[in-house]
Ligand SMILES: Cc1cc2nc3c(=O)[nH]c(=O)nc-3n(C[C@H](O)[C@H](O)[C@H](O)COP(=O)(O)O)c2cc1C
Ligand code: SF4
């Protein structure tokens with residue numbers, strides 16, 4: 001564990017002073033909360049975009065919580081990711097309403113347009129494609145979420161236009 | 169080859185043709201000749217540019233400008249503006265669609281709004297709006313004139329049952345949590361709303377957060393708790409934001425914090441976020457998650473009322489359960505109990521989705537029947553199709569056939585029909601839905617979301633999923649149905665938490681009500697609804713006009729053919745996604 005923190009990879013957020021400052025601030029602000037680990041990981045995920053193994057080791061050391069436990073929590077929840085992602089995220093809802101509404105077709109169309117399957121990032125690093133379960137907009141199914149923008153009643157023919165935002 | 173600087177695509181789909189697309193196209197050509205631009209601008213036919221309602225429509229490339237509602241009279245102006253002067257002709261742009269609340273429209277005659285009464289009407293970011301609608305009046309009443317036991321009795325008498333799924337009487341739960349003596353007790357609001365197809369809780373949190381907060385404060389007073397948590401799923405950032413604003417305002421107005429409204433009672437509240445694990449909706453898993461651990465359920469008893477969050481007595485209720493409380497206190501238990509059936513009182517919100525004309529949120533008195541919901545409130549099945557099933561209760565619920573439409577919607581009748589009330593997701597499926605495929609879909613969901621702590625749930629659901637996948641692929645075998653039934657029983661009775669215990673429901677209910685579909689897949693290698701890809705193939709018939717739309721939309725390039733000649737599908741490349749059939753305007757693609 002200490003080893004990991006002595007040899008921080010050059011690309012790790014901890015190697016960049018500004019990002020490290022953000023991480024330290026998050027730790028500082030939340031360390032005394034009951035159940036702080038979950039809050040801190042959530043904040044790291046949304047502010048940094050992912051929680052690298054080195055970041056996990058750092059949280060473990062700062063919070064005096066065994067690394068194994070941090071890792072256990074990170075791997076349990078699907079929102080936590082351990083690798084950096086594309087500049088944009090394209091999420092296809094695969095909840096019941098969206099599935100019935102044709103989400104599968106959209107994923108196939110996206111594969112044609114972006115060249116990747118769900119869970120992958122395009123070669124140019126622009127877009128990460130994901131599937132998720134119900135974003136709570138079922139009356140507009142099928143739903144595609146590009147970054148923060150929700151698109152409802154998406155037809156395969158309209159998808160390329162929607163994806164354009166994620167390609168630049 | 170000629171080089172054109174601009175291309176104009178004119179939609180020639182039937183609807184646009186009927187509105188004069190060819191005339192528009194001809195006059196466009198004429199006008200381009202007249203204005204000397206014909207060598208720079210090419211006019212082409214295309215299809216499906218836009219919404220179909222406001223044709224004729226054209227698309228101009230490379231600018232990507234979309235003009236709608238054109239007539240031949242407009243063309244000279246358009247050509248001059250756009251092609252000669254290079255300005256976008258604003259008046260032909262697609263009109264901005266009026267912002268409309270897609271989720272919540274005015275109540276229909278069969279609806280009664282209690283939980284949703286303020287949603288969309290008040291500004292959720294302004295506590296004064298809520299106060300103007302009698303907000304926090306119930307809290308004042310409770311704190312100034314009611315003993316905790318009286319509050320509990322009122323809620324008991326109202327008949328309010330938990331809205332998170334199981335329907336346990338709220339008053340009884342509060343009694344249990346009030347009983348133990350402890351230095352600290354907690355109130356938790358379950359806002360994890362994980363059922364795919366449900367969004368009632370989100371809308372209440374976003375549209376009327378104070379109603380939930382007020383209900384929680386009253387519950388806290390009733391059981392003697394001083395701290396509370398709202399556990400909200402990470403997929404709901406707007407709800408989290410609204411809650412945080414509302415909590416801050418409630419504190420500023422003295423509704424939260426020390427010595428609330430001068431009564432000597434203190435209570436405060438914070439929001440905690442989930443991180444995308446469905447099982448965290450289960451109350452013991454939820455508490456583990458708040459404690460900062462993996463969200464794995466633990467056996468009950470002890471129930472949270474005895475030993476909950478950090479081992480302290482804790483009351484967990486759903487968003488909607490809390491949202492009812494203030495109204496019950498204000499209008500009285502008798503008023504609430506006057507709605508609903510003997511054992512299921514009050515109203516319930518549902519999220520209508522799927523193949524109905526009107527999707528969105530509704531709130532109806534319990535005891536209404538499904539037929540009224542689907543045909544009166546939701547205005548019937550889309551495109552004049554026939555109803556096949558209603559899925560209610562989410563992944564641990566079941567699918568009900570047409571024959572059950574006339575039974576009342578209440579906790580007991582639904583349980584008798586092999587499903588559960590659940591949190592309120594209602595997905596209506598028409599005749600084009602394959603019930604085996606739906607069962608497979610839910611099993612995949614469960615398999616994904618099983619926390620893996622206990623074997624029956626982890627391994628049993630995987631076995632079931634494998635069998636269902638096989639059946640959908642056309643490799644079903646004699647005996648599969650029986651194995652599925654055996655696994656259902658086994659998983660139901662031996663799983664630790666409600667997820668595993670309810671996981672077989674979608675399979676069991678479809679086996680019960682739609683057994684013939686399973687049999688068709690297994691014994692006749694046929695998917696009656698023509699959905700399961702292993703059992704169908706697409707074919708282009710002579711109605712094909714060679715419009716090329718399908719070929720351009722096929723995601724794997726399986727369609728070939730010359731313009732204006734019949735196209736063909738290469739069955740080996742085709743992945744049977746059905747997009748081509750959807751986009752073809754001439755009904756020239758059939759599925760067998
Ligand atoms: C797998 C699983 C998921 C659940 N998800 C939710 C949920 O999203 N929201 C909810 O309120 N209750 C959910 N529940 C039910 C809770 O365990 C608990 O019964 C409920 O929050 C109690 O509140 P109520 O009495 O007001 O219904 C879930 C249960 C299980 C087994
Ligand atoms: S039944 Fe499934 S989800 Fe529930 S505890 Fe067992 S493995 Fe986890």
Ligand code: SF4
Nearest residue numbers: 722742743745746748
């Ligand atoms: S079904 Fe899908 S893959 Fe097959 S030809 Fe049609 S569009 Fe292409």
Ligand code: FES
Nearest residue numbers: 093095098137138
């Ligand atoms: S199922 Fe896709 S938004 Fe709910």
Ligand code: FES
Nearest residue numbers: 179181217218220
């Ligand atoms: S009919 Fe022309 S765009 Fe739809």
